[in-house]
Amino acid sequence: MAFEGLTERLQGTLDRIKGKGKVSEADVKEMMREVRLALLEADVNYKVVKQFINSVKERAVGQEVMKSLTPGQQVIKVVNEELQALMGGEQSKIAVADKAPTVVMMVGLQGAGKTTTVAKLANHLRKEHNRSPLLAAADVYRPAAIDQLETLGKQLEMPVFSLGTEANPVDIAKGAVEKAKEEHRDYVLIDTAGRLHVDEALMGELEQIKSEVNPAEILLVVDAMTGQDAVNVAESFNEQLDVTGAVLTKLDGDTRGGAAISIKAVTDTPVKFAGMGEKIDQLEPFHPERMASRILGMGDVLSLIEKAQTNVDEERAKELEKKMRSADLTFDDFLEQLQQVRNMGPLDDLLQMMPGANKMKGLKNAQVDESQLTQVEAIVRSMTKQEKDDPSVINASRRRRIAQGSGTTVKDVNRLLKQFEDMKKMMKQMSSMQKGKGKKKGKQMNPFSFMQ
Amino acid sequence: MSFFKKLKDKMTTQTDQMTEKFKDGLSKTRESFAGKMNELMAKYRQVDEDFFEELEELLIGADVGVETVMELIDELEREAKLRNIKEPEKLAPVISEKLAAKLDKSGEDTKLNMQEDSMTVILFVGVNGVGKTTSIGKLAHQFKEQGKHVVMAAGDTFRAGAIEQLEEWGNRVGVDVVKQQAGSDPAAVMYDAIQSARSKKADVLLCDTAGRLQNKVNLMKELEKVKRVISREIPDAPHEVLLVLDATTGQNAMSQAKTFQEATDVSGIVLTKLDGTAKGGIVLAIRNELDVPVKFVGLGERAEDMQPFEADQFVYSLFKEMVEQEDTEKE
Numbered sequence: 001m002a003f004e005g006l007t008e009r010l011q012g013t014l015d016r017i018k019g020k021g022k023v024s025e026a027d028v029k030e031m032m033r034e035v036r037l038a039l040l041e042a043d044v045n046y047k048v049v050k051q052f053i054n055s056v057k058e059r060a061v062g063q064e065v066m067k068s069l070t071p072g073q074q075v076i077k078v079v080n081e082e083l084q085a086l087m088g089g090e091q092s093k094i095a096v097a098d099k100a101p102t103v104v105m106m107v108g109l110q111g112a113g114k115t116t117t118v119a120k121l122a123n124h125l126r127k128e129h130n131r132s133p134l135l136a137a138a139d140v141y142r143p144a145a146i147d148q149l150e151t152l153g154k155q156l157e158m159p160v161f162s163l164g165t166e167a168n169p170v171d172i173a174k175g176a177v178e179k180a181k182e183e184h185r186d187y188v189l190i191d192t193a194g195r196l197h198v199d200e201a202l203m204g205e206l207e208q209i210k211s212e213v214n215p216a217e218i219l220l221v222v223d224a225m226t227g228q229d230a231v232n233v234a235e236s237f238n239e240q241l242d243v244t245g246a247v248l249t250k251l252d253g254d255t256r257g258g259a260a261i262s263i264k265a266v267t268d269t270p271v272k273f274a275g276m277g278e279k280i281d282q283l284e285p286f287h288p289e290r291m292a293s294r295i296l297g298m299g300d301v302l303s304l305i306e307k308a309q310t311n312v313d314e315e316r317a318k319e320l321e322k323k324m325r326s327a328d329l330t331f332d333d334f335l336e337q338l339q340q341v342r343n344m345g346p347l348d349d350l351l352q353m354m355p356g357a358n359k360m361k362g363l364k365n366a367q368v369d370e371s372q373l374t375q376v377e378a379i380v381r382s383m384t385k386q387e388k389d390d391p392s393v394i395n396a397s398r399r400r401r402i403a404q405g406s407g408t409t410v411k412d413v414n415r416l417l418k419q420f421e422d423m424k425k426m427m428k429q430m431s432s433m434q435k436g437k438g439k440k441k442g443k444q445m446n447p448f449s450f451m452q
Numbered sequence: 453m454s455f456f457k458k459l460k461d462k463m464t465t466q467t468d469q470m471t472e473k474f475k476d477g478l479s480k481t482r483e484s485f486a487g488k489m490n491e492l493m494a495k496y497r498q499v500d501e502d503f504f505e506e507l508e509e510l511l512i513g514a515d516v517g518v519e520t521v522m523e524l525i526d527e528l529e530r531e532a533k534l535r536n537i538k539e540p541e542k543l544a545p546v547i548s549e550k551l552a553a554k555l556d557k558s559g560e561d562t563k564l565n566m567q568e569d570s571m572t573v574i575l576f577v578g579v580n581g582v583g584k585t586t587s588i589g590k591l592a593h594q595f596k597e598q599g600k601h602v603v604m605a606a607g608d609t610f611r612a613g614a615i616e617q618l619e620e621w622g623n624r625v626g627v628d629v630v631k632q633q634a635g636s637d638p639a640a641v642m643y644d645a646i647q648s649a650r651s652k653k654a655d656v657l658l659c660d661t662a663g664r665l666q667n668k669v670n671l672m673k674e675l676e677k678v679k680r681v682i683s684r685e686i687p688d689a690p691h692e693v694l695l696v697l698d699a700t701t702g703q704n705a706m707s708q709a710k711t712f713q714e715a716t717d718v719s720g721i722v723l724t725k726l727d728g729t730a731k732g733g734i735v736l737a738i739r740n741e742l743d744v745p746v747k748f749v750g751l752g753e754r755a756e757d758m759q760p761f762e763a764d765q766f767v768y769s770l771f772k773e774m775v776e777q778e779d780t781e782k783e
Contacts (some may be wrong), residue, residue: 109700
């Protein structure tokens with residue numbers, strides 16, 4: 001199966017060595033094979049994977065894993081650490097030139113998202129750093145690329161410099177810098193045309209722009225879905241232009257984004273930003289440690305926690321947890337929980353961040369339908385106080401009334417009631433399991449089971 | 453007769469011009485892939501574990517999906533044992549034979565489903581930045597050249613400049629574009645476009661849509677609606693739903709193909725940007741795992757660089773050096 005997480009991949013090997021007193025070198029080798037496959041499936045370049053595996057293997061064979069009581073976790077830990085080391089720390093700073101304006105050049109293949117990124121970065125610079133950028137439309141090749149930047153400029157209420165499609169991109173870049181000086185703008189963001197890294201003529205044009213306007217920052221814009229070829233692209237652009245950083249776009253998709261590692265490995269320049277959506281404010285600083293987890297299929301736990309922290313009232317969460325443990329959860333609590341989850345943003349975003357989400361039955365490749373949640377809410381809201389506190393009183397005629405009140409069918413109501421009961425049962429099991437000394441290996445609670 | 457010989461004979465009977473174009477467009481792909489393949493053959497004296505490991509890397513490096521590669525390597529190992537093949541160069545034709553078999557599932561139609569005496573509606577779908585609008589522009593040009601009356605529908609009402617981009621193609625090619633304002637309902641644009649194309653007695657209606665990542669449920673629903681509106685107006689339309697895929701995309705292309713297929717019943721794939729160093733190996737994985745044929749490949753910037761996909765030609769271009777090598781050995 002494609003897109004299994006590393007944890008799941010290692011499970012087979014781990015199950016086999018569980019009974020054994022110690023881990024042999026052969027076991028480590030087998031685990032390394034799984035690590036390798038996980039990385040390859042995540043689109044990390046195979047050459048990069050090879051080097052990476054060698055360094056991990058060294059640490060693994062040398063004590064750390066073989067002597068550990070929990071070799072599986074140890075392997076994941078080592079892999080995660082090495083991956084983070086490879087990707088470096090967070091570096092989402094944009095350079096500032098000694099003398100204004102600071103020139104930033106955006107380069108990359110066709111369709112990577114350069115024009116959109118120019119607009120997003122302009123917005124970021126204004127919002128976070130209080131800067132006033134000028135946008136320069138130097139993509140004279142793609143039809144309507146200038147229109148696109150001008151439309152975005154209008155949305156942002158920012159000036160866009162252009163000389164039409166007949167002008168030379170080098171002249172446009174020069175003109176934009178001049179204009180920025182005149183108008184005392186402190187940044188110039190140059191949008192260039194997408195080009196293949198093997199197109200010598202067009203790559204030469206970029207070199208020319210570079211030598212004329214002397215940019216402080218050359219950002220390589222790369223589609224997060226790029227496969228093995230990311231290495232060739234990054235290598236060529238870096239060789240000819242000495243890029244200073246990368247922007248990974250379309251990271252809001254379901255790609256693992258192994259290209260991030262490949263780029264870092266061959267250019268040794270940091271990924272600075274990540275495009276996280278189609279809206280103009282959806283450019284985020286790039287977090288290497290989160291990316292490591294994502295590539296390994298371990299979920300973006302940190303982002304999830306961050307989201308939860310900003311949206312969930314801690315006091316109420318504690319209270320809810322107590323109630324859940326004592327298993328006298330009512331429909332009111334259920335509704336509250338549902339709303340807290342919904343406050344955190346679109347559910348499929350959340351699901352993606354959840355570790356092991358693709359492992360849970362029914363959640364694999366889950367497409368969360370938000371309208372179903374609305375339906376659940378409507379059903380609960382159509383219940384009386386008494387019914388919410390004690391669902392057992394809900395008889396056939398009450399079901400009919402609830403269905404009518406919520407614009408659903410009796411079948412929908414029945415399903416929700418059943419799922420609610422199941423959930424309560426499961427919680428009861430879980431809390432009794434945690435009280436006793438029994439194994440923790442119970443059925444994992446799936447709070448989203450009502451959506452299946 | 454050897455596999456290469458068969459392939460070559462087949463090629464010589466087909467138009468040279470087409471093959472040339474394929475060769476040119478794929479030169480980067482071919483150089484790196486076939487070159488490395490030859491290196492591999494020269495490096496090893498016998499077919500052993502290391503050999504297969506390196507072969508595995510070569511295929512993975514070409515973006516052939518991990519799963520497909522594992523399958524292929526297993527088959528090859530079995531075959532090598534069965535036929536008692538020890539020398540790498542003797543295994544070479546078997547490798548290409550297997551690759552071609554995966555690419556060329558016989559009976560699959562890579563021709564467009566064109567309507568003889570009524571309007572053909574083609575819907576283009578895909579994630580952001582793969583080249584949907586450009587592919588439409590190029591196809592419009594080709595249909596026009598064939599003397600067909602073409603209308604294009606500016607269904608990407610979301611991305612800034614998308615409507616202008618299609619209009620620019622309309623101007624260049626000399627084709628009418630039906631559009632509404634940016635931000636309007638794409639389904640309404642399609643409705644308009646069908647009415648307008650009908651009254652103009654168009655032969656082909658090419659429908660652009662906004663790029664969307666396949667995990668955005670609401671956007672996928674919107675696409676379903678667009679398709680529904682088209683089908684409501686013309687019962688058997690759209691006659692083709694073409695998924696545009698970027699050849700540089702890695703394993704995620706499979707997820708794209710699966711999800712778009714579920715939402716819109718994709719009938720074919722347009723593989724763009726094959727003129728870079730991207731190996732296009734994803735084609736193998738897609739043909740192997742999904743029942744969707746590749747119908748077009750984008751081999752360059754010019755309108756005529758959009759070519760119908762031919763599995764044989766694709767393989768021939770990839771392995772050309774090896775085909776010729778075999779020939780000289782025999783002489």
